[in-house]
Amino acid sequence: MQSISALATSGVQKLVPYQGGKPVSELQRELGLTEIVKLASNENPLGPSAKVIAAIQANLADLSLYPDGNAFALKSALSEKYKLNSNQITLGNGSNEILELLARAFLTTDSEVIFSQHAFAVYPIVTQAAGATAKVVPAIDYGHDLSGMLAAITEKTRLIFVANPNNPTGTYLTEQALSMFLAAVPEQVIVVLDEAYFEYVSKDDYPSSIAWLVQYPNLVITRTFSKAYGLAGLRIGYSLSCPAMADILNRVRQPFNNNALALAAAEVALTDVEYLQQTVALNNAGMQQLKEAFTELELPWIESVGNFISVDLKRDASAINTALLHKGVIVRPVANYEMPHHLRISIGTQAQNEFFIRALKAVLADV
Ligand SMILES: *Cc1c(COP(=O)(O)O)cnc(C)c1O
Numbered sequence: 001m002q003s004i005s006a007l008a009t010s011g012v013q014k015l016v017p018y019q020g021g022k023p024v025s026e027l028q029r030e031l032g033l034t035e036i037v038k039l040a041s042n043e044n045p046l047g048p049s050a051k052v053i054a055a056i057q058a059n060l061a062d063l064s065l066y067p068d069g070n071a072f073a074l075k076s077a078l079s080e081k082y083k084l085n086s087n088q089i090t091l092g093n094g095s096n097e098i099l100e101l102l103a104r105a106f107l108t109t110d111s112e113v114i115f116s117q118h119a120f121a122v123y124p125i126v127t128q129a130a131g132a133t134a135k136v137v138p139a140i141d142y143g144h145d146l147s148g149m150l151a152a153i154t155e156k157t158r159l160i161f162v163a164n165p166n167n168p169t170g171t172y173l174t175e176q177a178l179s180m181f182l183a184a185v186p187e188q189v190i191v192v193l194d195e196a197y198f199e200y201v202s203k204d205d206y207p208s209s210i211a212w213l214v215q216y217p218n219l220v221i222t223r224t225f226s227k228a229y230g231l232a233g234l235r236i237g238y239s240l241s242c243p244a245m246a247d248i249l250n251r252v253r254q255p256f257n258n259n260a261l262a263l264a265a266a267e268v269a270l271t272d273v274e275y276l277q278q279t280v281a282l283n284n285a286g287m288q289q290l291k292e293a294f295t296e297l298e299l300p301w302i303e304s305v306g307n308f309i310s311v312d313l314k315r316d317a318s319a320i321n322t323a324l325l326h327k328g329v330i331v332r333p334v335a336n337y338e339m340p341h342h343l344r345i346s347i348g349t350q351a352q353n354e355f356f357i358r359a360l361k362a363v364l365a366d367v
Contacts, residue, residue, distance in 0.1 A: 011109070011131030018121055022330050031326060037355045038330040039346040042167065042197075042308045044230030046282065046349075048265070049275035052231065055268040056261050067260035074258075074267045078238060081270060082210055088240055090249040093257045095196060095224040095237025099161075100126045101249045102192055102220065106158045107132040114152045115161040116144040118169050118337050120194065123161040132158070142302050142310075143171035146181045153189060160185065163194040164209075165201060168334045168344040170304020175207035182216055190245075193221045196237075197306040199228035199276060200283055206305070210240060217242040225262075227307060228279050229269040234262040283307050286347035293357040297364060302342075310334060310342040317343045320363055327359040 005013060021040025028036060075086040092098035103126035107113065111132040115123040117139040127134045135157075137148040149160060162181075165172040173181075178193075185191055193209055209221050224237035236258055239249065269275075290309055294301050300312040313320055321333045321343060332344040345356065 009131055011128050015125065015128050016336075018125055019336065021332055022325070024330070027325060027328070027330060031328075033328045035355075036328045036330065037348065037352045039348045039352060039356055040330045040332045040344075041232070042227055042306070042346045043232050044227065044279055044307075045286075045347070045352060046230055046275070046279055048230045049269060049272045051272045051275070052229075052265045052269050055264045059261055059264040062260060065260070067256055067258060067263055069255045071258060071263055074263050077267050077270050082240060084210065084213070084240060085243065087243040088213065088246055090239045090241070090246045090253070091258050091263075092222075092237045092239070092253070094226060094235040095194070095222040095239070096122050097235075097253070097257060098220075098222050098237060098239045098249065099123070099192065099194070100129075101252050102159060102190070103127060103130045103132070105248050105252050106190060110156060111158040112154060112156040113159045113161065114149050114157060116149065116163075116166070118142055118166065118339060119144070119161060120163050120167050121336065123163075127159075139169075141171075142169040144173060146173065146177055150181065150184050153186065157189050159190050159192060161192045161194060163196075164207075165197050165304070165306045167196065167306060168308065168310050168332065168337055168339070168342075169302050170306045170309060171302065172201060172203065172206060172305045174203075174205040176205065178207050178209070179212070182212060182219065185218065187218055190218050190220060191216070193219060195221055196224045197227055198223065200280060200307050201305045202280075202284075203305060213240060213242060217244065220245055225266050225269055228276060229266070230275070230279070231262070231265055231269060234259070234265055236262040236266050282349065283347050286350065286353050289350065289353045290345060290347065290357070293353075293360070297361065308332075308344050308346045310339065310344045312341050313343060314341060315367075317341055320360075320367070323363040323366065324356075324359055327362065329356050329359045331356070 024036050071091050075089045079086045107130035109131035113127040114135045135152045221240040226232035302310045334342050
């Protein structure tokens with residue numbers, strides 16, 4: 001009998017599954033540790049906002065009902081926040097689902113997709129699953145080489161993924177660099193601007209990308225409630241685009257792709273300004289705390305504007321990662337991003353960062 005895997009499309013056969021951060025419960029099971037700190041998946045160390053928890057509790061009694069498939073309330077809230085029309089918003093089961101909807105709507109086995117070396121791992125996955133060809137453009141100093149990405153465009157290019165800031169490097173692109181890039185991309189090539197971490201960025205030259213939507217119908221901006229809004233476990237993200245693009249994405253999505261609790265939670269999360277401010281303040285302080293420790297340890301890092309930082313251990317990082325796990329610290333190895341000497345650390349609370357720093361110092365003293 002033919003093997004099942006031989007029946008899958010050739011793109012899917014070549015797929016390598018995404019490896020997430022190790023769940024705390026798994027490490028507990030494996031090593032029997034009691035105290036574990038997970039700084040591996042860029043989750044919000046504050047936990048969800050109290051207002052969001054209350055909103056979820058208030059909606060529990062209605063769980064027997066299907067959610068609003070058009071998400072009227074959340075789209076209205078987002079459209080008011082961003083001064084856009086509701087028909088420019090598409091909701092996804094995490095912004096990752098939007099990336100997949102884009103691939104499903106626009107890619108065939110003939111298509112090419114451009115993204116940068118060291119860019120977010122979901123771009124190659126959705127490209128490969130669609131059977132399309134990835135054109136990976138070498139990074140410059142870990143950041144996107146936009147000129148190189150422009151030069152990689154051919155008649156077959158359908159999508160370009162641009163992460164701003166990028167995960168796992170934390171690098172960002174300026175307003176000027178991106179506006180020149182958008183002006184040079186042919187109109188039949190779709191630019192996906194992934195802004196999963198934009199709430200954390202405080203740089204003056206970071207773009208206000210929404211203003212570009214009027215000019216560029218080929219632009220899709222993706223954002224998420226998983227990071228700064230602390231709702232990674234609920235799975236909800238969105239895209240902003242021209243109405244025609246949103247219409248296409250809405251055709252391929254499942255009718256109830258966002259669950260009722262996620263919709264209710266996200267709507268309330270948008271109003272909790274204080275939580276967002278606390279999140280950003282905690283992140284800034286934690287970023288500083290980690291950089292000071294890396295300076296002391298003479299470890300270089302990649303300057304990051306996100307809620308994580310990739311540190312260069314100046315040797316293969318996998319043994320150090322294993323040793324950290326044995327001390328109850330889960331961080332993210334990034335060898336699969338062609339960064340075998342780095343580990344990516346999500347910024348935690350002051351105490352979590354301290355726990356990590358102590359473990360790292362102990363591990364490095366041992367090697
Ligand atoms: C975390 C992340 C996302 C968002 O993932 P969700 O599916 O919304 O949880 C998107 N892009 C990048 C670069 C990320 O790091």
